[in-house]
Amino acid sequence: MNVAVHIVDGPLQDAIKCRGANELAQRTTNVGATIVFEGVVRALEGERRLDALEYQAYEPMASQILTALARDILAKHGLISITVEHSRGRVAVGERSFRLAVHSAHRKEGLAATDEFIDRMKCDVPIWKLPVYS
């Protein structure tokens, strides 16, 4: 199954996206839509200004649950692939802590899968974020 999960120390970089963005579509001619969702650390948490978020991941459970979730969403929505990257440790404001890349035949299932993945991740995946205030 085309599922990959990476827990990464610190903020996510561009690299993986740029290198691999279109490779799968070039190889498997059934890909009609790719969606890349990125979560970025915002400056305001409630009323207070942040410098960063500090992410704690309970491993190996975090990777295991992310992988199980990705497999379930892949099968349920009939996707072609899912790649998940999540930071642990400190991620500054404006930096990226989460990336979900979905390849699907059509747009609708890709967008529905993106939304459902993130909803369920927030409920079930043992990754915590702690604010680091300015």
Added chain:
Amino acid sequence: MNVAVHIVDGPLQDAIKCRGANELAQRTTNVGATIVFEGVVRALEGERRLDALEYQAYEPMASQILTALARDILAKHGLISITVEHSRGRVAVGERSFRLAVHSAHRKEGLAATDEFIDRMKCDVPIWKLPVYS
């Protein structure tokens, strides 16, 4: 307003995405989600195998309608920015003909905007695709 529309000759390249992906988030600290949707030419159109799609854009109307649509979606969903790229001319199977990049404060409005943008684009924007069969 943070709206940009580009009609590009031939398939879309990685370049714009990689260069600019996180610049806005680094500058404006209110960005919490970025979504990049890409449309890829699939090998099968109905039962027949394709080599490519040939896109015809009626300009300047295509750019004008895309811009008006982007402005409307930006305001309606309270987005931070929308960037649209659409190919004209020949785009081979596995190559990308459409890219929509949305920056928003939160995930929900970004995903809803992506879905609505593409639905309305398919109804209103004077860009046609013609199959080039194998």
Added chain:
Amino acid sequence: MTVRVLIFGELARELSCSEIAVDVPNPATVRDVNRALAAKFPAKEALFVSARLAVNHAFTAVDSPIQQSDEVALIELVGGG
């Protein structure tokens, strides 16, 4: 007067042309252009009589007036993306 209507996509391929000239009364409205297209191609009457026309690059109400110098385009069957 004669009005030229630009066509695109599958329709242009099928008819092997990129514009259709139709005769309409003077003065005429967008609706007259739709009707003249439908009369010229009876096999495609249903398409042409209700097709959206853009006048000078904007979608236009069917009772808007048409001048001979206007750029008219048939915006139907689009499928971007």
Added chain:
Amino acid sequence: MTVRVLIFGELARELSCSEIAVDVPNPATVRDVNRALAAKFPAKEALFVSARLAVNHAFTAVDSPIQQSDEVALIELVGGG
């Protein structure tokens, strides 16, 4: 027997620790661990009595048995992404 429960995030910061030891009967179930946590922190009874616990890195039914050697973690208040 004594069971150690790993805690994370805001809760760990607030309690200034990363694990809580509780005494439970032997044999015990997950529910007994929840109850022992609630009894130890009456101010957080509502949280602890219903908190989801992972046993050896898997979510587990409240009537599952617990061994002293199990790795127990409180998976509540998560907020990834």
